[in-house]
Amino acid sequence: MDRNQVLTPRAIESLIADGHYIVINDGHVLRLDGWSEKHPGGKLAIRHMVGRDATDEINVYHSAKTLRMMAAFRIGRIQPPWTNLTPPIRGGVFRTYQDEEESIGSPSDDEEPPLASDVASVDSSTASLECAVDDELKPDIEPLIRTISKTTESDAYGSDNGGEINHRRAFPAKAHVFDPYSELKGWTDRPLPQDQTRDAFTAQTMQDEIQKDLENYPSLDATTQQNITKKYQALHQRVKDEGFYDCRYIEYGKECARYSLLFAVFVVSLRAEWYMTSAVFLALFWQQIMFTAHDAGHRGITHNFVFDTLVGLFIADFCCGLSLGWWKSSHNVHHLVTNSPEHDPDIQNCPMFVTGPTFFKSVRSSYYDFTFPWTAAAEFLVRYQQYTYYPTMFIARFNLYILSWLHLLSPRSQNLGSASWTRPTEIGFMLCYWYLFGYLLLWRGIPTWTLRVAFVLVSHILTFPLHVQITLSHWATSTADLGDAESFPQRQLRTTMDVDCPTWLDFVHGGLQFQAVHHLFPRVPRHNLRKLQTLVKQFCAETGIEYKILGFVDGNREVLSRLGEVGKQVEMLVQCQKYMAETGESGLH
Numbered sequence: 001m002d003r004n005q006v007l008t009p010r011a012i013e014s015l016i017a018d019g020h021y022i023v024i025n026d027g028h029v030l031r032l033d034g035w036s037e038k039h040p041g042g043k044l045a046i047r048h049m050v051g052r053d054a055t056d057e058i059n060v061y062h063s064a065k066t067l068r069m070m071a072a073f074r075i076g077r078i079q080p081p082w083t084n085l086t087p088p089i090r091g092g093v094f095r096t097y098q099d100e101e102e103s104i105g106s107p108s109d110d111e112e113p114p115l116a117s118d119v120a121s122v123d124s125s126t127a128s129l130e131c132a133v134d135d136e137l138k139p140d141i142e143p144l145i146r147t148i149s150k151t152t153e154s155d156a157y158g159s160d161n162g163g164e165i166n167h168r169r170a171f172p173a174k175a176h177v178f179d180p181y182s183e184l185k186g187w188t189d190r191p192l193p194q195d196q197t198r199d200a201f202t203a204q205t206m207q208d209e210i211q212k213d214l215e216n217y218p219s220l221d222a223t224t225q226q227n228i229t230k231k232y233q234a235l236h237q238r239v240k241d242e243g244f245y246d247c248r249y250i251e252y253g254k255e256c257a258r259y260s261l262l263f264a265v266f267v268v269s270l271r272a273e274w275y276m277t278s279a280v281f282l283a284l285f286w287q288q289i290m291f292t293a294h295d296a297g298h299r300g301i302t303h304n305f306v307f308d309t310l311v312g313l314f315i316a317d318f319c320c321g322l323s324l325g326w327w328k329s330s331h332n333v334h335h336l337v338t339n340s341p342e343h344d345p346d347i348q349n350c351p352m353f354v355t356g357p358t359f360f361k362s363v364r365s366s367y368y369d370f371t372f373p374w375t376a377a378a379e380f381l382v383r384y385q386q387y388t389y390y391p392t393m394f395i396a397r398f399n400l401y402i403l404s405w406l407h408l409l410s411p412r413s414q415n416l417g418s419a420s421w422t423r424p425t426e427i428g429f430m431l432c433y434w435y436l437f438g439y440l441l442l443w444r445g446i447p448t449w450t451l452r453v454a455f456v457l458v459s460h461i462l463t464f465p466l467h468v469q470i471t472l473s474h475w476a477t478s479t480a481d482l483g484d485a486e487s488f489p490q491r492q493l494r495t496t497m498d499v500d501c502p503t504w505l506d507f508v509h510g511g512l513q514f515q516a517v518h519h520l521f522p523r524v525p526r527h528n529l530r531k532l533q534t535l536v537k538q539f540c541a542e543t544g545i546e547y548k549i550l551g552f553v554d555g556n557r558e559v560l561s562r563l564g565e566v567g568k569q570v571e572m573l574v575q576c577q578k579y580m581a582e583t584g585e586s587g588l589h
Helices: 009-017 043-047 055-061 064-073 097-104 135-148 180-189 194-216 222-241 249-271 275-297 305-319 324-336 357-361 376-382 385-394 396-408 422-445 449-461 464-472 488-494 503-509 512-520 526-543 552-583
Strands: 022-025 028-031 074-077 363-365 370-372 498-500 549-551
Touching (some): 022 055, 028 064, 064 074, 194 357, 194 552, 222 526, 249 275, 275 305, 275 324, 275 449, 275 464, 275 526, 305 422, 324 396, 357 552, 376 552, 385 552, 396 422, 396 464, 464 552, 488 512, 488 526, 503 512, 549 552
Parallel strands (some): 498 549
Antiparallel strands (some): 028 074
16 A cells, blocks of 8 residues: 555545544554554554544654654555544444445545535534524534534444444444534423433533633634644644753652652551551652652653553552553543543543533443443432542542452453553562552551551541542543544643642642643653743643643632532432423423
């Protein structure tokens, strides 16, 4: 195959319909079928980029060496600009040439068939969306149509193929043009039986969130988003030129000194039989050292996959009993589809916590290949989630143990290629952790069951600041899907918040206070993020994208406010359902 041939959008659509993983990078068409199973970042990371121009994502997540290797996967070029398609994993509809011939006959020589992206076209006679969309916002909403025109979950997810996208079942006999305004109007205005009231209410609240983001962020038209992308790429070049990717190893020397001091106090206190004091310092050691595991997981220390992975495995698995592989598997997806209820595992916590209205209609997780049902338990728990937030953070570490082992024992942890050694290494390190912590420390080192239980509770509960820090930057931000037209930098900044703190407190937050900066440049070493923050603020000012930053206390208030807001929406939903049960009428007016 000629790697310099120009492939039409229709040809690329047909390749995707045949099950190929086609990704656009810097004007080149990549076919990543053979690489997906060996990708150290996981197969899902590739599947979420199928049909999209993933130039920005690929460039910021990979080293120069890896980028050069990608030339081997080129099968052609595109004629820019490229209009992003909705990946099959997100419900995108694609047709092969054969599908098209069977449904509408062979295309004529002078007429190219409609594209998968053409499903997002808008009929000029569409009606306005009453009570949800202002006329002046319609141009911004048109890129959302692909979101509305996605296939249903039962069509997009095959039950017989382990959660893989069932391409054939997802294809309609003929491309259907959706009218988003009348579709949404129909969801919110038409009389609904009792069992559909929840769907109507969910559609209305989701649209309210979308409209709010459309009002507060730059337009989604192609020109605006392309300008944002060009400015971001220029900023990334500056980041490389000015040495932001260079790690200041002296800073990690300071980190290691702090970790050693905390661990030494833990050991001395344990030998002195000051068990609770020892538990406190073990918690501080765990909380602090995991920041470096995060850096290593992003290859933000040496930028060498093997070395940084070994550092991360030693810290996370051996020292803390948590699977780095599980974290990387979910975290890589989180970075690509941040705050997407259907796809980001970091916010899929139903029925305990819900950060957006999408969950009210039950959500099919493409990560877990599982449906999070909206049940009576969810309706009860979510109404009080702002009060259960901190108590849950106190015991969150126990849940991480469970998730770690579930991952290691699942097929998802089986890596091929250069990462094949990571799974057995993780299992070995975690078994060592439980031998050291469970047997030598708890069973042999602490004399009574009362002290053992108290030690476990104190050492694990006091790691809760780390769990608060992890959720702080995303749980208070938008979960709205603005469609495939939104650029990578705008999506990241819209769904992420930084935490303001003085420089001398940076060690307490471990770089997690710069989440917005980190999401734009995930491989930049964390000790360079404060300096890079200045450039990101300038970028936001130039592009008109809001840069969200709050102090730690105000950030916590924002999270609690968001949880409370969603809780009130659930309370309203329950009242609507009760009203309809009593009167037979919809309570939505």
